[in-house]
Amino acid sequence: MANAASMPHAGIPAQHAPEPNAVPPQIVVADPPKGLERQPLVLNGRSLGSLTDSIAGICEGRMPIWWWPAFIISAGVMTMMATLIAYLISTGVGVWGLNNPADWAWDITNFVFWIGIGHAGTLISAVLFLLRQKWRTSINRAAEAMTLFAVACAGIFPVVHTGRVWFALTPGYLIPAPNANYIWPQFRSPLLWDVFAVSTYGTVSLLFWYIGLIPDLATLRDRAKNKVRGFFYGLFALGWTGSNRHWSNYEKAYMIFAGLSTPLVLSVHSIVSFDFAVSNVPGWHTTIFPPYFVAGAIFSGFGMVLTLMVPMRTLFKLEDIITTRHVELMCKVILATGSMVGYAYGMEFFIAWYGGSPYELYAFKNRAFGPYWWAYWSMITCNVISPHFFWFKWCRTNMVFVFFASIVVNIGMWFERFVIIVTSLHRDYLPASWGYFTPTWVDVFTFVGSFGLFMTLFLLFIRFLPAIAISEVKGVTPQADPHHPLGGAKGGHH
Amino acid sequence: MSATAKPYGILARFDTAADIFEAALRVRDAGYRKWDVYTPFPIHGMDEAMGLRTSKVGYFTFCGGLTGFSFGMWMIWFMNKFDYGLVVGGKPLFTPLFAFPVSYELTILLSAFATLGGMLFVNRLPKLYNPLFRSETFKRASNDRFFICIEAADPKFAEARTLLEAAGASAIELVED
Numbered sequence: 001m002a003n004a005a006s007m008p009h010a011g012i013p014a015q016h017a018p019e020p021n022a023v024p025p026q027i028v029v030a031d032p033p034k035g036l037e038r039q040p041l042v043l044n045g046r047s048l049g050s051l052t053d054s055i056a057g058i059c060e061g062r063m064p065i066w067w068w069p070a071f072i073i074s075a076g077v078m079t080m081m082a083t084l085i086a087y088l089i090s091t092g093v094g095v096w097g098l099n100n101p102a103d104w105a106w107d108i109t110n111f112v113f114w115i116g117i118g119h120a121g122t123l124i125s126a127v128l129f130l131l132r133q134k135w136r137t138s139i140n141r142a143a144e145a146m147t148l149f150a151v152a153c154a155g156i157f158p159v160v161h162t163g164r165v166w167f168a169l170t171p172g173y174l175i176p177a178p179n180a181n182y183i184w185p186q187f188r189s190p191l192l193w194d195v196f197a198v199s200t201y202g203t204v205s206l207l208f209w210y211i212g213l214i215p216d217l218a219t220l221r222d223r224a225k226n227k228v229r230g231f232f233y234g235l236f237a238l239g240w241t242g243s244n245r246h247w248s249n250y251e252k253a254y255m256i257f258a259g260l261s262t263p264l265v266l267s268v269h270s271i272v273s274f275d276f277a278v279s280n281v282p283g284w285h286t287t288i289f290p291p292y293f294v295a296g297a298i299f300s301g302f303g304m305v306l307t308l309m310v311p312m313r314t315l316f317k318l319e320d321i322i323t324t325r326h327v328e329l330m331c332k333v334i335l336a337t338g339s340m341v342g343y344a345y346g347m348e349f350f351i352a353w354y355g356g357s358p359y360e361l362y363a364f365k366n367r368a369f370g371p372y373w374w375a376y377w378s379m380i381t382c383n384v385i386s387p388h389f390f391w392f393k394w395c396r397t398n399m400v401f402v403f404f405a406s407i408v409v410n411i412g413m414w415f416e417r418f419v420i421i422v423t424s425l426h427r428d429y430l431p432a433s434w435g436y437f438t439p440t441w442v443d444v445f446t447f448v449g450s451f452g453l454f455m456t457l458f459l460l461f462i463r464f465l466p467a468i469a470i471s472e473v474k475g476v477t478p479q480a481d482p483h484h485p486l487g488g489a490k491g492g493h494h
Numbered sequence: 495m496s497a498t499a500k501p502y503g504i505l506a507r508f509d510t511a512a513d514i515f516e517a518a519l520r521v522r523d524a525g526y527r528k529w530d531v532y533t534p535f536p537i538h539g540m541d542e543a544m545g546l547r548t549s550k551v552g553y554f555t556f557c558g559g560l561t562g563f564s565f566g567m568w569m570i571w572f573m574n575k576f577d578y579g580l581v582v583g584g585k586p587l588f589t590p591l592f593a594f595p596v597s598y599e600l601t602i603l604l605s606a607f608a609t610l611g612g613m614l615f616v617n618r619l620p621k622l623y624n625p626l627f628r629s630e631t632f633k634r635a636s637n638d639r640f641f642i643c644i645e646a647a648d649p650k651f652a653e654a655r656t657l658l659e660a661a662g663a664s665a666i667e668l669v670e671d
Contacts, residue, residue, distance in 0.1 A: 048638035176573060184573035188585050193595040200599040204606045211610055215636070219534070223631040238620035242635045244518075244531040246617045248541050252549035253613035257606065260555075264602045271595055283572065475535040480511055482537060488510025 008363065041135055041247075043320040045486070050475050051321070055468045056220055058316050060229075060347060063463055066315065074455035081449020084442055085160055093163045095442045102425040102437040107161035109417040110447050112272055113300070114154035114454075115198065116293075116413060119265055120301020121147025122205060125212070126261035129254075135329055137472040141216075142159045142312070143305050144209040145465075149457040150304070151202040153450040158194075190274035195214050197271040204264055208257045214240050214250075215471040269293045276420065283363035283424030286351065292344035296413060299337035299383070302330050303409030310403045312467065321468055324397050331396040338387025345384065359429065367423045371436055375419050382412025502625035502671040503529075503645040504654045505632065506663035511537055514640035517661035518543040521642060524657055529647040532632070533640040551612045558599045558608025566597030625671050632669075643669070 031037070042051070088095050098105040121143040128136040162168040171177030174195045176185050185192050193272040217237035224230035240246070277289040279465035306327065313322040352364040368376050386408045398404065427434045461467070478486035508514040511533075518531050522545045531537075531544060567590065574580070576590035585592070614620065626643060627630050635641050642663075644654040658666055 052534075052637045077565055176569065178578070181576060183580060184578055186580065186582050186598055187570045187574055188592045190595075193587050193599075196596045196599040200603040204602060207606050207610050211613070215535070219636040221667050222636045234622065238614065239622045239624055240619070240636075241624055241626060242532045242534055243617075244533060244536070244540050244544055245532070245546065246619070247536040249547050249549045249551050249613050251536050251550045253609050256551060256609045260602050260609070264599075267595070267598060267602075271599075274595070363641050471535040480535055480537065482511040482515035482539065488512035 004132055027488060039323060039325045040478075041138065041323070041325075042291050042473065043323055046477070048477070048479055051474055051477070052219060052223075052470055054318065055171070055321070055466050055470050055473070056216075056223055058462065059220070059464055059466055060108050060223065060225070061426075064315065067459065067463070071456065071459045074459060077449055077452025078456045079447055079452075081452060084446045084449060085156070088160055088442065089165050092388060093161065095440060097440045099435070099437075101428050101433050101435050102422050104421050104425060105437050106418070106439055106443045107157045108275075109414065110450060111154050111157040112293075112417040112421075113410075113414045114150045114157075114450065115201075115272055116297035116300045116303065116417075117304045117410070118147040118150035118154065118205070118270065119269060119294070120305050121145070121150075122201075122261050122265040123298050123301065124207075124305070125208060126258040129258040135326050136227035137469055137476050138326050139305065139309060139330075139468075140472070141209075141212065141465075141469040142309065142461075142467045143301075144205065145458065145461045145467075146304060146308060147301075148202070148209060148455050149461075150301075151198065151205065152457065153454050155198065155202065156450065190271065190278045191337055193271045194275055197268045201264060201268045203275045204257075204261060208261055211250075211254060211257060212469055212472070213465065214238060215242065216466045216469060218242065220466065221468055230283070253490070265362050266294055269297045270437065276424075281424050281428070282357065282359040283367065283420065285360075286345075286348060287352070288344055288347055292341065292348075295337045295340035295344065296383075296416060299334060299341055299387075300413035302334045302337070303406040303413070306330055306334075306402055307410070308408035310399050310406070312462070314399070316467075318468065321473060327402055328393075328400070329394040331390040331402060331405075334406075335387050335390040336391075338383060338409070342384040342387075345380070363427075364422055366427055367419060368450055370423065371425070372419065372423045372426070375415050376423070379412050379415035379419050382408050383416060386412065401474055498671045501621075501646045501668045503643045503647075504651070504658065505626065505629055505641055505643045505669050507631055507634075507665040508640040508642070508656035508662065509664050511640065513662050514642065515540065515543055517642055517658070517663070520657065520661045521644065524650065524653075526644055526648050526650055526654075528645040530643055532626075532643065533637040534636050534638060534640075537640075550616055551609060552560050554608045554612025554615070555605045558612075559605035561608075562600040562602070562604030563597050565604070566600035567593055570596060589668070625669050629667060629669050631665060631667065646671075 046054075080110050096105070096107065098107070121140075124136050124143045125140045128140075159168050160166060167173050167174075169181075173179065173185065174192070178184055185195075214237060214490035219235050220371035221230055221233040221237045224233055270293065273289035273293035277286060279285060309322055309330075310327065313319055349364055352360045355361075366372075386405055389401075389405060394401075395405070426437055474480055478484045479488075481489075482489040483489050506517070508517055514531060514533065515537060518540060521529055522543065531540060533540070570593040571588045579587045581587070590597075626635075631639070632641060642658060642661075644651060644658070648654070655666060
């Protein structure tokens, strides 16, 4: 972990047993060939101590003045959602606009939207770890927190959309236990697979996040100025000392977690897509859904990571740690996954024509040119066209542009889920039962309210926990490498 | 701290990653057994430098995963075929195919718990009291300094101070139990 791939290594003389009293040989680190230089992951040669100070300092000192209005607004919006959910539960799902034939609408759209956003956090923490992408260290902590909060927002919608929520929460419907008639939940339904996939995903993400936090909680414990902070950080740090015997097991466990989370994150959105693909509704019944949903999830998740990180790095002066290079790399992931999503849109249309099913073909024609054409073309504009600006370096390095583009990505991905769900449902086989879904004000403000919950949790996270993985960022600096001159290497044996 | 307190060990501070790496090699080669290196982040190659064996956490993960998968398959077979079979959509009461997604998720869920639990178990954590926490300088082990502690229980403890001084420690102190 400490081996910094971006650091040039060439030129360290490989001497094994130096003569006693010999003058240590001069270490010469050759520059990489022209055109292959990389910007370091931590700028300005920041020392280990200064990294601790600037990251841990955020959650130790007072919050900057903007934090309070941001928090109060977010908490207010969250309260609005809680009120609307109380209204929904006490009155019935009729307060939402969904009805036959569109029995799923904003509820499931919001669920898939939030669950998809979560995927970037796991991708960054697990997949990029296995691929040895060291730039992940600056952003993985906040991205994992984002995952947890997005899963929390996602979890609300399928529970409340059941109408009589108390049934969803009593054992026997979602939780495997026999219901009043001694009937067990039936596992042939992808909806039940989804319950297991999402709850496993939330739990494993929480454990992964916590295991990464342990060394940093120890740092906060050791720096704590008052007893209360020392007690709580100390309690959750579990007595971590930084012992290398512990690090050895810890690193193994961390790698296993990455290895477990990688197939997990791919399975979660695949299973979410099974909710649709396993049914035989035209427009849903397609085998391309699992990979296409996963690509879309990563696309939207990176959009949300950028929406949060770009302001955060400026507001907390973290530009040395979350560098322009980090932002550029994330933009490239958006470009790649956005292109995959665009390809999937095209392929869906091709298969609708090539598959020869008139219903399927109708569903797709109706999607693009039917009554919901405006949603379809909003989706295409946001998801297919906007990521291609990231071919240009100016677009990837201009923070204002990146911020707005990342929001456009998420608007597009919300429309994607809306288009898939509502356009496929609103016109089924029987024209007599066709309809048109319109949201009510309760639909709209419940969705807006979920952003309040998300932002409240994120602001509290910044307030109380280190938003960047301190020990991991230190591990990728040259000072951490015992064979690098900045790490104190004087040549000699190793 | 009384003068008669039993020492826990000798704690030496080092200032760079290279210093601690060299020092660990020397302590290992001198044949010490009860000692440890404390660093703010894992140092690449330190496991070999200390002569540690491969971590055993993987065995816990494997057991957890196996339990999760077999429990998932068994649970679905028991619920949907054995205890109360109910035909839905003409599908079979049990096949491993539809039972797979849920069993797969349970494999990962139990592996994850076993990994975290196993890591804490082999590390003997949580351990909220540690004699090293008495040392004020040791607080920097989670910040920007590197430490070696040789425990008093080690048979070669008597020569420890000389060795650590020779290894280039920037400060040495005795930690009491």
